[in-house]
Amino acid sequence: MRNIELYRDDQHLCILLNESEELEEGGIHSNQYLILHQGNGILLDPGGFGVMPDVLDGLLEYCEPKDIRTIFLSHQDPDIVGGLASWLELTPAEVFISRLWIRFIPHYGLPSSGRLHGIEDTGGAILLEDGASLEILPAHFLHSEGNFQLYDPVSRILFSGDLGASEISGRELSPFVDDFATHISNIEGFHRRYMASQRAIAAWLATLGDRPIDLIAPQHGPIYRGQAALDLLAWLENLHCGVDLLQPGGMFVR
Ligand SMILES: [Fe+2]
Numbered sequence: 001m002r003n004i005e006l007y008r009d010d011q012h013l014c015i016l017l018n019e020s021e022e023l024e025e026g027g028i029h030s031n032q033y034l035i036l037h038q039g040n041g042i043l044l045d046p047g048g049f050g051v052m053p054d055v056l057d058g059l060l061e062y063c064e065p066k067d068i069r070t071i072f073l074s075h076q077d078p079d080i081v082g083g084l085a086s087w088l089e090l091t092p093a094e095v096f097i098s099r100l101w102i103r104f105i106p107h108y109g110l111p112s113s114g115r116l117h118g119i120e121d122t123g124g125a126i127l128l129e130d131g132a133s134l135e136i137l138p139a140h141f142l143h144s145e146g147n148f149q150l151y152d153p154v155s156r157i158l159f160s161g162d163l164g165a166s167e168i169s170g171r172e173l174s175p176f177v178d179d180f181a182t183h184i185s186n187i188e189g190f191h192r193r194y195m196a197s198q199r200a201i202a203a204w205l206a207t208l209g210d211r212p213i214d215l216i217a218p219q220h221g222p223i224y225r226g227q228a229a230l231d232l233l234a235w236l237e238n239l240h241c242g243v244d245l246l247q248p249g250g251m252f253v254r
Pocket residue numbers: 075077143162
């Protein structure tokens with residue numbers, strides 16, 4: 001486990017709880033993020049069943065499980081929700097996920113609970129203690145049908161879920177992308193196949209508007225900072241993907 005602090009001031013802390021290098025299951029590596037605001041915790045996409053002990057280890061450096069008040073799930077995938085049953089037992093957190101997935105995620109072996117809350121398609125906010133809030137931004141079909149990102153106006157970090165994700169990992173790699181051009185080959189195949197369409201990207205970019213962004217923090221792979229974050233947005237603006245490329249017989253045009 002190596003925690004990386006992405007932002008810190010007196011009241012507000014954003015941390016990447018990076019899982020260890022080797023996954024026993026051989027699954028894809030994932031990034032888990034913890035936001036602490038005045039000591040209250042929001043855990044983003046806490047990860048699969050196998051990474052839960054590691055993520056808990058990292059979290060304990062900063063707070064207690066009882067401090068986790070909110071769990072935000074960008075979408076329904078197993079690398080996000082697989083460990084949720086344990087987190088529900090350990091923490092008092094209320095859980096937020098697209099209303100589309102509320103009826104499906106109990107199949108992850110969750111106890112019946114009034115702690116799951118459906119997010120409406122147009123998004124919303126997670127309210128913090130002192131009137132501040134985190135914005136829940138719609139990013140539907142990127143890649144999931146009911147898909148949200150979290151924007152933190154304090155740290156100016158966009159937690160982007162699978163958008164911007166890459167499948168590379170390893171201790172020798174930098175946790176940040178500074179030169180976007182050399183990173184394209186790590187993300188192009190994934191985005192062309194998993195992201196739904198250019199139209200979905202355009203709708204999301206219009207939603208994002210001109211919010212200031214210092215970091216784009218995806219659920220897999222390194223975090224985009226500075227110019228690389230802006231370059232990612234510009235690259236996505238021109239990307240054709242998913243159903244744009246789909247051909248009969250399951251082929252995708254290049
Ligand atoms: Fe996913």
